[in-house]
Amino acid sequence: MNATGLTIAVPRGALMGGTLDLLDRLGVDTAEVRANDRKLLFEEAGIVTVRPSDVPTYVEHGAADIGVTGKDVLLESPEREVYELLDLGYGRCDMVVARRSGDDAIGESLRRLGRARIATKYTRIAGAHFAATGRQVELVAVKGAVELAPLTGMVDGIVDLTATGRTLAENGLEVVESIVTCTARLIANPVAHKLKAAEIDAVVGALREVAR
Amino acid sequence: MIHQIPAGTRDVLPDEMRELRAIEGRLRAAFADAGYGEVWTPTVEYEDVLAAGGGGGPAAFRMFDDQGQVLALRADMTVPIARVVATRFAGSDGPLRLCYSAHAYRAVGQRTGQQREFLQTGIELIGLAGAAGEAEVVALAVEALGAAGLARHRVGVGDGGLYRRLLAALEVPDDSHGELLACLTRRDLVALELRVEALGLAADARDLLVELPQLRGGPEVLDRGVGPAGDALDRLRELHGELEARGIADRAIFDLGLVRDLGYYTGAVFELYDPAVGFALGGGGRYDELIGRFGSPRPACGIALDVQRVHIAQTAEEQQR
Numbered sequence: 001m002n003a004t005g006l007t008i009a010v011p012r013g014a015l016m017g018g019t020l021d022l023l024d025r026l027g028v029d030t031a032e033v034r035a036n037d038r039k040l041l042f043e044e045a046g047i048v049t050v051r052p053s054d055v056p057t058y059v060e061h062g063a064a065d066i067g068v069t070g071k072d073v074l075l076e077s078p079e080r081e082v083y084e085l086l087d088l089g090y091g092r093c094d095m096v097v098a099r100r101s102g103d104d105a106i107g108e109s110l111r112r113l114g115r116a117r118i119a120t121k122y123t124r125i126a127g128a129h130f131a132a133t134g135r136q137v138e139l140v141a142v143k144g145a146v147e148l149a150p151l152t153g154m155v156d157g158i159v160d161l162t163a164t165g166r167t168l169a170e171n172g173l174e175v176v177e178s179i180v181t182c183t184a185r186l187i188a189n190p191v192a193h194k195l196k197a198a199e200i201d202a203v204v205g206a207l208r209e210v211a212r
Numbered sequence: 213m214i215h216q217i218p219a220g221t222r223d224v225l226p227d228e229m230r231e232l233r234a235i236e237g238r239l240r241a242a243f244a245d246a247g248y249g250e251v252w253t254p255t256v257e258y259e260d261v262l263a264a265g266g267g268g269g270p271a272a273f274r275m276f277d278d279q280g281q282v283l284a285l286r287a288d289m290t291v292p293i294a295r296v297v298a299t300r301f302a303g304s305d306g307p308l309r310l311c312y313s314a315h316a317y318r319a320v321g322q323r324t325g326q327q328r329e330f331l332q333t334g335i336e337l338i339g340l341a342g343a344a345g346e347a348e349v350v351a352l353a354v355e356a357l358g359a360a361g362l363a364r365h366r367v368g369v370g371d372g373g374l375y376r377r378l379l380a381a382l383e384v385p386d387d388s389h390g391e392l393l394a395c396l397t398r399r400d401l402v403a404l405e406l407r408v409e410a411l412g413l414a415a416d417a418r419d420l421l422v423e424l425p426q427l428r429g430g431p432e433v434l435d436r437g438v439g440p441a442g443d444a445l446d447r448l449r450e451l452h453g454e455l456e457a458r459g460i461a462d463r464a465i466f467d468l469g470l471v472r473d474l475g476y477y478t479g480a481v482f483e484l485y486d487p488a489v490g491f492a493l494g495g496g497g498r499y500d501e502l503i504g505r506f507g508s509p510r511p512a513c514g515i516a517l518d519v520q521r522v523h524i525a526q527t528a529e530e531q532q533r
Binding site: 060061063081083084086185190191192195201204 | 429465467483492
């Protein structure tokens with residue numbers, strides 16, 4: 001067990017560096033995690049490393065007491081029973097609607113065909129956004145390289161997460177709407193939140209200090 | 213060819229069934245020994261009768277009978293028992309102690325692991341108002357879980373109406389109550405804080421609304437001044453005294469942010485935990501207005517335990533020993 005007395009689910013990928021930096025400041029020894037890219041379970045440090053989209057799953061089932069994941073993941077899995085305790089501020093990205101630069105394929109399809117085709121990895125966020133804005137869309141679920149979908153003519157536009165917009169621009173896409181800004185969030189298992197209240201409050205208190 | 217069963221239902225085979233029945237038997241014996249008489253109610257009832265109890269929204273499963281009447285599967289046992297008390301025990305006064313062990317039915321989300329059909333074993337204590345009644349059901353649930361083989365279980369104790377009353381007392385505009393309570397129910401404390409900030413309240417009112425869901429722990433939690441909602445804390449302090457007298461105060465976690473999603477709770481609410489598993493084993497609370505919806509009002513409170521979850525916790529505790 002680590003200095004916090006908690007098992008922590010750390011997201012692999014873009015949020016991992018920022019999360020490990022925060023844990024260092026809490027006094028957790030993350031050296032082994034940093035040195036070992038393939039290992040997943042670090043019992044000594046009280047850390048498990050999982051895909052960001054799996055963090056709520058591990059935390060909900062109590063395999064980890066707390067975890068860090070993106071707000072986009074939480075919005076995409078609202079049925080997960082976890083506490084969302086803190087906006088950690090880093091990993092800032094925008095969930096956007098984008099289309100091929102220069103033509104209005106989404107508007108044109110809506111006008112002439114009554115619905116637009118939208119490719120995304122985030123079908124719940126995209127579905128809710130178009131429903132809330134009164135537009136009918138057909139969602140095409142894809143797993144990756146979403147930018148390709150409108151270039152091939154398969155869809156009129158995409159909903160995707162972007163930090164700088166560079167990948168979109170390099171593929172000849174432009175952002176037309178911003179849906180929500182997503183940052184890293186600290187989440188907790190509902191039972192751990194009660195039974196390990198002091199440990200969790202200590203982490204929240206310390207992170208509030210450093211996240212500001 | 214594999215013939216499927218509906219998601220959220222399951223077949224139970226002999227090895228598991230033996231253990232489930234053993235646990236259920238120990239829970240029922242603990243309740244019977246404490247003077248709780250077992251009742252049985254129909255699995256299907258008229259939809260409008262169940263709906264009169266309010267609670268968890270519309271029934272998840274409905275059907276028509278041969279007369280064209282709409283029947284529904286019960287979503288819990290508390291509403292049917294409230295109906296039984298108001299109709300079969302209409303003339304009785306003095307405390308009434310009832311227990312049950314029966315299946316109830318709820319809608320499930322898309323994720324796996326949630327049960328549409330689940331076995332609940334529980335108690336209802338009718339006619340004993342206030343902390344005395346609450347302490348009796350909490351103590352009995354804790355004892356029953358011990359008899360079922362758990363050693364490290366705890367009980368969360370809060371007040372289901374605390375946040376709602378606080379919003380009214382702090383003169384938060386009515387139209388924002390729903391949103392704030394929804395944040396609390398889905399445990400999104402980040403959104404809750406943002407929305408409270410946006411209300412532009414005085415600093416102490418804002419801090420209270422933000423901090424309250426985080427206030428949980430021993431009886432010292434009850435010393436936090438909660439201004440206009442202080443009477444709820446007085447009642448929880450009284451409950452703490454009763455639990456101390458019964459020697460189980462150290463099992464209680466006072467949790468001012470505890471909310472239960474059933475709509476009929478009017479005061480104290482409970483949730484049972486075991487450190488070996490990441491989900492609650494059951495819960496309950498005080499529902500002083502529910503029986504009145506079926507007849508003359510009587511104060512009441514109860515707790516239901518999910519037998520399958522207790523079983524999972526018991527095996528997990530066993531493995532950790």
